[in-house]
Amino acid sequence: MADRVSMRAAYGQALQAYGALNPKVVVLDADVSASTQSSHFGKAFPERFFDVGVAEAGMVDLAVGLALGGKIPFVNTFAFLLTLRAAEQIRTCVAYARTNVKLVGAYGGLSDSFDGPTHHAICDIAVMRSMPNLTVVVAADAVEVARLVPIVAEHDGPVYLRVSRADVPNVFGDNYTPQLGKGTVLRDGGDVTLVATGVMVERTMRAADRLLAQGTRARVLALHTIKPLDRELLLAAAADTKAVVTVEEHSVIGGLGSAVAELLSAEAPVPVQRVGLADCFAETGPYDALLDRYGMSVDDITAAAHRAIALRR
Amino acid sequence: MVYHSDELVAALAERAAQLRRTAIEMIYCAQSGHPGGSLSAADLLTALLFHKMRLDPANPGWPERDRLILSKGHAAPLLYAALAQRGFFPIEELKTLRQLDSRLQGHPDRLKTPGVDMTAGALGHGLAIGAGLALSARLDNQTFRTYVVLGDGELQAGVIWEGALFAAKYHLDNITVIVDLNGVQLDGPVRDIMPIEPIVDKWRSFGWYVIEIHGHNMRQIIDALDEADDIHGQPTVIIAHTTKGKGVSFMENQCTWHGRAPSPEQCQQAICELAVSPDAADAAGPAGGGQ
Amino acid sequence: MPPQAHTANAGLDTHDMTRLQGEALAIRRLVLKTLNKSQAGHPGGSLSAVEILTSLYFQVMRIDPAQPNWPERDRFVLSKGHASPVYYATLARRGYFPETELATHDTLNSRLQGHPDMRKTPGVDMSSGSLGQGLSVCVGLALGAKMAGHAYRVYCMLGDGECQEGQVWEAAMSAPKFGLDNLTAIVDWNRLQLMGTVDEIMPTHSLPGLWREMGWEVLEVDGHDLMALVKVLQAPHSAGKPLALLAHTVKGKGVSFMENRVEWHAKPVSGEDLKQALDELSQEGAQ
Amino acid sequence: MSQVDLSSGCGPTIACREAFGQALLELGREVPNLLVLDADLGSSTRASVFASEFPERFIQVGIAEQNMVGMAAGLALAGWIPVTSTLACFASKRALDQVRASVAQPNLNVKITGGYSGILAGKTGITHQSIEDLAIFRAMPQMTVLAPSDGIETRAAIRAAVEYRGPVYIRLTRDPMPTVMPPDYVFHIGKAVPMRSGSDVALLSTGWMLLPTLEAATILSGEGVQATVLHLPSLKPFDAEAVVEVARHTGAVVTVEDHSILGGLGAAVAEILSERMPTWMRRVGICDCYAESAPNEDLLTKYGLTPANIAAQARELLASRTASRA
Incomplete structure (x- = not known):
C-alpha cells in the first residue's frame, strides 16, 4: 500500500504557507492547536493566532467579528465541537450574515477513534449542509487538503472544511488542482458509479479494483465539495452507468448520500446505495477496524455496487 | 473629561423621546415587534448614534466608522428609527418594518440595512463578535471603537461569558459594552427567571472595568461613554439601569410588553405620553429601573 | 441494605489514611498501566485527579459496587471525561468490574470507551467527554433529587480549562437559583490545559471569585491531600447553596517527568515511561 | 393503517402552540414525573400554561438553552420525564452538542420541543425561523423526530413522545391552523x-x-x-x-x-x-x-x-x- 501521510500535518503546513502570502489570514483555535495542527501557523505568526481556550461557540463569534473587520479567519477545533457546539453561531452569524469565516473541522468522521463516540463527527456534514450560504468541503488526502487551503481562503464566503486526523495514502498526484464545486473522475467505467468523499476515496479506489477483478467496471468520482454539488458530473455519471453508490465517513443520513439522492431523484432517478455509518453512534477502537465494523469496509462498497447494479432497470 | 452643555444633553433627550415615538408607531404599523426593550434602550442608542459614534450616513461602509452591534436585536425598531433619522435611509421606509421585501427585517440584518454593522437577534452573540471586531481593529492599527449593546436577560447565555474572557485576555480597551439592565425579560423579572446579580462584581471577576449609571440620564450616559475611552488595557462595560417600556406608563416594567404590538388606542396613548418632554427629575434621578 | 458511607464527619484514623493512600497508589499505577496498554488517552489530567476520586469513592460517597444502580447512591459525573483512565481505575479498584478489564480500554468491544459511557460501564452515572456539559447535568440531577425527596448528593468534577466554556457559567448561575445544597462541583485546578497554562490560553482570572459571584460557597483545598479532601467533602456546608471545591492539583502528579508538563496532556505512555513511572511510585509506596 | 376520514371536512382552527400548552397540561395531570423546562420563552411557546397549574414542576432556566438541555439530562437521570421548551432554532442549534452528547448518546428520556419552526415565526424573521432542524436531528442517531400537522396531531404527538421511552424531538408550529385530524386521532411513532x-x-x-x-x-x-x-x-x-x-x-x-x-x-x-x-x-x-x-x-x-x-x-x-x- 502507498505510504500514509498525515492530513492534519499537511493542513497545518499549508495554512502556515498560505498565511505567509496573505496577511489577512488570522487563525483561531480552542485549545487544541497541537491536534488540529493550526499550531504551525501559531508558531510562525503569533500575532495573528488566537487561542481562545475551551470555548468553541465564542470562538466562532469572535471570528465573525474579525471577518467584519476584513480579516479571513480560519477557525479550528474538532469537527464535532465546531459544528454542534457552535451550530447556532455558525447558522446565524456566519451563514445567514454571510461573513467570510472559514470553519475547519479537524478529526472528521471516526478518525479520533480512540477518544470514542463523544469525539467522532458523524453528522457534521448533515448539519453544515442544511445551512444556506455555506460551502461544505471534505478533504480526501494530504495533497487535496493542502491545495484546498488557499482556495478556501480566497473563496468569498463562509466555508466548512472537514479534515481527518488520520494518516492516509495520497490518492491525488502532485499536479492535482481542486476547484470548489467540481469533482474529479478518478477512474472511468460504465457499469456503476462510485461517488466518494474524504478519506473514503482511497477505500473506494480499492473497491473499484476489486470490482474490476470481478469484471465490473466502476467509474470513481472524488467529490470534495458536498455543497454545492457538481451536478453535471453526477448527472452524466448517472446517465452513463444508471447505478450509483455514495461513500462517505458520515452517517448515511443527511450527508453526501442524501445530497446525491436528492439530486438524482429530481433529475434522473437511478438506484443510489449509500455507504456510510448506519445511523448509530460508533465505539472506541482502532481506526481502520472501526471503519470496517461500521459499514465502511471495501467489502461494503463492493456489495453496495452489486446491489445498485441489481436494481438497475 | 469633556464638558457637555445642558443644551446638548436636552437635545439628545428630546431626540430619544422622538425615537421612542417613532418606534411605537413602527411596531403599531407592523402589528408586530418588541416595544419594551426598544424603549429601554432609547437613550443609550441615541447617545451612541447621535453623539458619540463617528459615522457617515452617506457612506455606511466607511472603514473608519465606529461600529455598533445591537446584540439585543429585538430592539431593532429603535435602531431603525435612529438610523433613518440619522440619514442612513429614508424615514418613509420605516413603515415597511417586517414586511415582505423590506430592508427592515424583524431583527437587524447587516446585508439588508444600511448602517447595520452586524446581523443580530438570537441572543448572546454580540459580545464575542464585538471582541473580534475590536481585535481586528487593533491588528490593523485602526482607531475605530466597537460598541455592543446587550440586554440583561442575555447575560444568562454562557457564550456572553466566553466573550467576556476573550476581551479581557486580549486587553481590548477599544470595545465598550453597554448592558441595558431593564430587569425584565420575556417571561418575567430577570430576578425570577434566572438571577444575574451581583452583576457588577461578576464583570469585575471576569476582568472588566465597570461603570454603573442611570440609563435614562443622558448626561450620565455620555459621560460614561467618554470615561470608557480613557480606560487602557482593559475592556469596559457600562451597566445602565433602565426601565423596560420607559416612557409609556402602561408598558413600564411589564414583561407582557416585551414583544407585543399596541392597539390603536394604546398606540395613541403611548404617543401622547411620549410627546411630553423628558422629565427633568427623571433625567437627573438615581438609578431606578433595574434590579 | 447497601453499606453506608464511612461515618460522616469522623476524622480519619491512621488505618483509614493508610488504606486511602494505598488505594491512591494502586489507582495511579493502574492508570499508567492502562495508558501504556492502550497507547492513547490522557495521563496528565488523570494523575491530577487520583486523590479526589480516591477520597470520593473510598470514603465519602454512599455507593454500593454490588448494586451500581442503587437508586439512593450518591452520583458522580466526570465532566472532564478525558480523565477516564483514572475513573475506570477507581471503579475497578472499588469493585465495579475486574481490574483485568482495564487492559481492554480503547479496544473494540470494550465496556471501557475512550470517554465514559453510562450505557456500557458499571458505575458510570453519566456519559461525558464533550467538555462543559457535566455541571448542567449535575444541576438537573441535584434538582431532580430534591424534587423527588431523595437524599443523595451529586458530585461533579470539572477541569479548570473547562471553565472557559460558557455553558459552565450558565450552569453555575442556575444552581444557586434552585438552592442546590446537595451539589458539589470539584474543579481539578491543575492550571494546565492541552496547549499550555490556563493563564496563557485564556485566563479565568480569579477562579474563586468567578464561582463566588455566581452564588456558590467556595472552598479551596490541596487536591492531593487525602485527609484534607475527605474533611472538606464531609463537612457540613451552608444550607441552600451549592459548594464549589477548588482543588489545587498538579497535572501528572506522582510521576516526576510528567508533573506540570503540558505535553503529558495526551501523550502515549511508552514501555520505558511506564517502567520509570512505576519505579518512582514503588519508591514512594515504600516510604 | 386505515385512511383518515376527511368526509367531515376541516375542523375548527386551533393554534398549534395552544395545543402544545394544553397537551402539557393534560399530561401533567396524568404523569406525575413530567417536568417542563423553559428558556424564557414560555409565554411564546405556551409552556406557560403548564406553569400556571404545576409551578413546582416548571423549571425556568433563563436564556441558557445549553444549560437547559444538560439539566434535562440530569433530571432524566434522576427519574423525571423532562420536556424542554424553546424555539426550534435554539433547540436544534444553540444546544445541539448538548442534545447529542448529553441526551442522544446516553439515550436519556428527554423530550426536546422546538416551537416557531419553519418560516412562520411571527414576523420575527430569519434569526428565529428554523428551516434546518429536521435535517439536523434526522442525522443524529437515537433521536426520534416528529413533526405534527395540526392542533389535534400536536397534542397526540406530545402524548406519544411522553409515553415513548427515549430522546424525542418534536417540531412545533406557532400559528392557528384549521384542524384536519379527527378528534380521536392517535399518534403512532414511525407510522405514515x-x-x-x-x-x-x-x-x-x-x-x-x-x-x-x-x-x-x-x-x-x-x-x-x-x-x-x-x-x-x-x-x-x-x-x-x-x-x-x-x-x-x-x-x-x-x-x-x-x-x-x-x-x-x-x-x-x-x-x-x-x-x-x-x-x-x-x-x-x-x-x-x-x-x-x-x-x-x-x-x-x-x-x-x-x-x-x-x-x-x-x-x-x-x-x-x-x-x-x-
Whole structure:
C-alpha cells in the first residue's frame, strides 16, 4: 500500500504557507492547536493566532467579528465541537450574515477513534449542509487538503472544511488542482458509479479494483465539495452507468448520500446505495477496524455496487 | 473629561423621546415587534448614534466608522428609527418594518440595512463578535471603537461569558459594552427567571472595568461613554439601569410588553405620553429601573 | 441494605489514611498501566485527579459496587471525561468490574470507551467527554433529587480549562437559583490545559471569585491531600447553596517527568515511561 | 393503517402552540414525573400554561438553552420525564452538542420541543425561523423526530413522545391552523398516515403542510389528476414501507415541508426511494435560502408553500416524467 501521510500535518503546513502570502489570514483555535495542527501557523505568526481556550461557540463569534473587520479567519477545533457546539453561531452569524469565516473541522468522521463516540463527527456534514450560504468541503488526502487551503481562503464566503486526523495514502498526484464545486473522475467505467468523499476515496479506489477483478467496471468520482454539488458530473455519471453508490465517513443520513439522492431523484432517478455509518453512534477502537465494523469496509462498497447494479432497470 | 452643555444633553433627550415615538408607531404599523426593550434602550442608542459614534450616513461602509452591534436585536425598531433619522435611509421606509421585501427585517440584518454593522437577534452573540471586531481593529492599527449593546436577560447565555474572557485576555480597551439592565425579560423579572446579580462584581471577576449609571440620564450616559475611552488595557462595560417600556406608563416594567404590538388606542396613548418632554427629575434621578 | 458511607464527619484514623493512600497508589499505577496498554488517552489530567476520586469513592460517597444502580447512591459525573483512565481505575479498584478489564480500554468491544459511557460501564452515572456539559447535568440531577425527596448528593468534577466554556457559567448561575445544597462541583485546578497554562490560553482570572459571584460557597483545598479532601467533602456546608471545591492539583502528579508538563496532556505512555513511572511510585509506596 | 376520514371536512382552527400548552397540561395531570423546562420563552411557546397549574414542576432556566438541555439530562437521570421548551432554532442549534452528547448518546428520556419552526415565526424573521432542524436531528442517531400537522396531531404527538421511552424531538408550529385530524386521532411513532388515495401522483407532507397538501390534491383532482396524500409526521423512525408503496402505486412523488429542501422530508424520501425504488420526485420547501420577516401569507406565497405551488410542482413533475419517457 502507498505510504500514509498525515492530513492534519499537511493542513497545518499549508495554512502556515498560505498565511505567509496573505496577511489577512488570522487563525483561531480552542485549545487544541497541537491536534488540529493550526499550531504551525501559531508558531510562525503569533500575532495573528488566537487561542481562545475551551470555548468553541465564542470562538466562532469572535471570528465573525474579525471577518467584519476584513480579516479571513480560519477557525479550528474538532469537527464535532465546531459544528454542534457552535451550530447556532455558525447558522446565524456566519451563514445567514454571510461573513467570510472559514470553519475547519479537524478529526472528521471516526478518525479520533480512540477518544470514542463523544469525539467522532458523524453528522457534521448533515448539519453544515442544511445551512444556506455555506460551502461544505471534505478533504480526501494530504495533497487535496493542502491545495484546498488557499482556495478556501480566497473563496468569498463562509466555508466548512472537514479534515481527518488520520494518516492516509495520497490518492491525488502532485499536479492535482481542486476547484470548489467540481469533482474529479478518478477512474472511468460504465457499469456503476462510485461517488466518494474524504478519506473514503482511497477505500473506494480499492473497491473499484476489486470490482474490476470481478469484471465490473466502476467509474470513481472524488467529490470534495458536498455543497454545492457538481451536478453535471453526477448527472452524466448517472446517465452513463444508471447505478450509483455514495461513500462517505458520515452517517448515511443527511450527508453526501442524501445530497446525491436528492439530486438524482429530481433529475434522473437511478438506484443510489449509500455507504456510510448506519445511523448509530460508533465505539472506541482502532481506526481502520472501526471503519470496517461500521459499514465502511471495501467489502461494503463492493456489495453496495452489486446491489445498485441489481436494481438497475 | 469633556464638558457637555445642558443644551446638548436636552437635545439628545428630546431626540430619544422622538425615537421612542417613532418606534411605537413602527411596531403599531407592523402589528408586530418588541416595544419594551426598544424603549429601554432609547437613550443609550441615541447617545451612541447621535453623539458619540463617528459615522457617515452617506457612506455606511466607511472603514473608519465606529461600529455598533445591537446584540439585543429585538430592539431593532429603535435602531431603525435612529438610523433613518440619522440619514442612513429614508424615514418613509420605516413603515415597511417586517414586511415582505423590506430592508427592515424583524431583527437587524447587516446585508439588508444600511448602517447595520452586524446581523443580530438570537441572543448572546454580540459580545464575542464585538471582541473580534475590536481585535481586528487593533491588528490593523485602526482607531475605530466597537460598541455592543446587550440586554440583561442575555447575560444568562454562557457564550456572553466566553466573550467576556476573550476581551479581557486580549486587553481590548477599544470595545465598550453597554448592558441595558431593564430587569425584565420575556417571561418575567430577570430576578425570577434566572438571577444575574451581583452583576457588577461578576464583570469585575471576569476582568472588566465597570461603570454603573442611570440609563435614562443622558448626561450620565455620555459621560460614561467618554470615561470608557480613557480606560487602557482593559475592556469596559457600562451597566445602565433602565426601565423596560420607559416612557409609556402602561408598558413600564411589564414583561407582557416585551414583544407585543399596541392597539390603536394604546398606540395613541403611548404617543401622547411620549410627546411630553423628558422629565427633568427623571433625567437627573438615581438609578431606578433595574434590579 | 447497601453499606453506608464511612461515618460522616469522623476524622480519619491512621488505618483509614493508610488504606486511602494505598488505594491512591494502586489507582495511579493502574492508570499508567492502562495508558501504556492502550497507547492513547490522557495521563496528565488523570494523575491530577487520583486523590479526589480516591477520597470520593473510598470514603465519602454512599455507593454500593454490588448494586451500581442503587437508586439512593450518591452520583458522580466526570465532566472532564478525558480523565477516564483514572475513573475506570477507581471503579475497578472499588469493585465495579475486574481490574483485568482495564487492559481492554480503547479496544473494540470494550465496556471501557475512550470517554465514559453510562450505557456500557458499571458505575458510570453519566456519559461525558464533550467538555462543559457535566455541571448542567449535575444541576438537573441535584434538582431532580430534591424534587423527588431523595437524599443523595451529586458530585461533579470539572477541569479548570473547562471553565472557559460558557455553558459552565450558565450552569453555575442556575444552581444557586434552585438552592442546590446537595451539589458539589470539584474543579481539578491543575492550571494546565492541552496547549499550555490556563493563564496563557485564556485566563479565568480569579477562579474563586468567578464561582463566588455566581452564588456558590467556595472552598479551596490541596487536591492531593487525602485527609484534607475527605474533611472538606464531609463537612457540613451552608444550607441552600451549592459548594464549589477548588482543588489545587498538579497535572501528572506522582510521576516526576510528567508533573506540570503540558505535553503529558495526551501523550502515549511508552514501555520505558511506564517502567520509570512505576519505579518512582514503588519508591514512594515504600516510604 | 386505515385512511383518515376527511368526509367531515376541516375542523375548527386551533393554534398549534395552544395545543402544545394544553397537551402539557393534560399530561401533567396524568404523569406525575413530567417536568417542563423553559428558556424564557414560555409565554411564546405556551409552556406557560403548564406553569400556571404545576409551578413546582416548571423549571425556568433563563436564556441558557445549553444549560437547559444538560439539566434535562440530569433530571432524566434522576427519574423525571423532562420536556424542554424553546424555539426550534435554539433547540436544534444553540444546544445541539448538548442534545447529542448529553441526551442522544446516553439515550436519556428527554423530550426536546422546538416551537416557531419553519418560516412562520411571527414576523420575527430569519434569526428565529428554523428551516434546518429536521435535517439536523434526522442525522443524529437515537433521536426520534416528529413533526405534527395540526392542533389535534400536536397534542397526540406530545402524548406519544411522553409515553415513548427515549430522546424525542418534536417540531412545533406557532400559528392557528384549521384542524384536519379527527378528534380521536392517535399518534403512532414511525407510522405514515394515509390521507387520500389516487393513482397519478403521491403528495407526501410533514408538519403543518398537510393541509395545503390536501388542498393541492383537491386542485389537482379538479384537473383530473388523482393524488395520493400520505402524511409523514414521524421523520424518524420513518415509514419507508409506506413511502415505497405509494411510489410504486403512482410513480411520481412530491414532498412538501416547511423546511429546507435539503436534509428533511425530501431527503428522507429521496434516500429511501433511490435505494429501493428510484422514482421521479419534486421537493417543495424552502429552496436552500433564508426567508425574511413578513406576514405569513406573503411569506408562504413568495417561498412557495401554497396549495397552488404544490399543485404546480406536481403538474410539472408529471409532464417532465412523461417527456423523459418519450
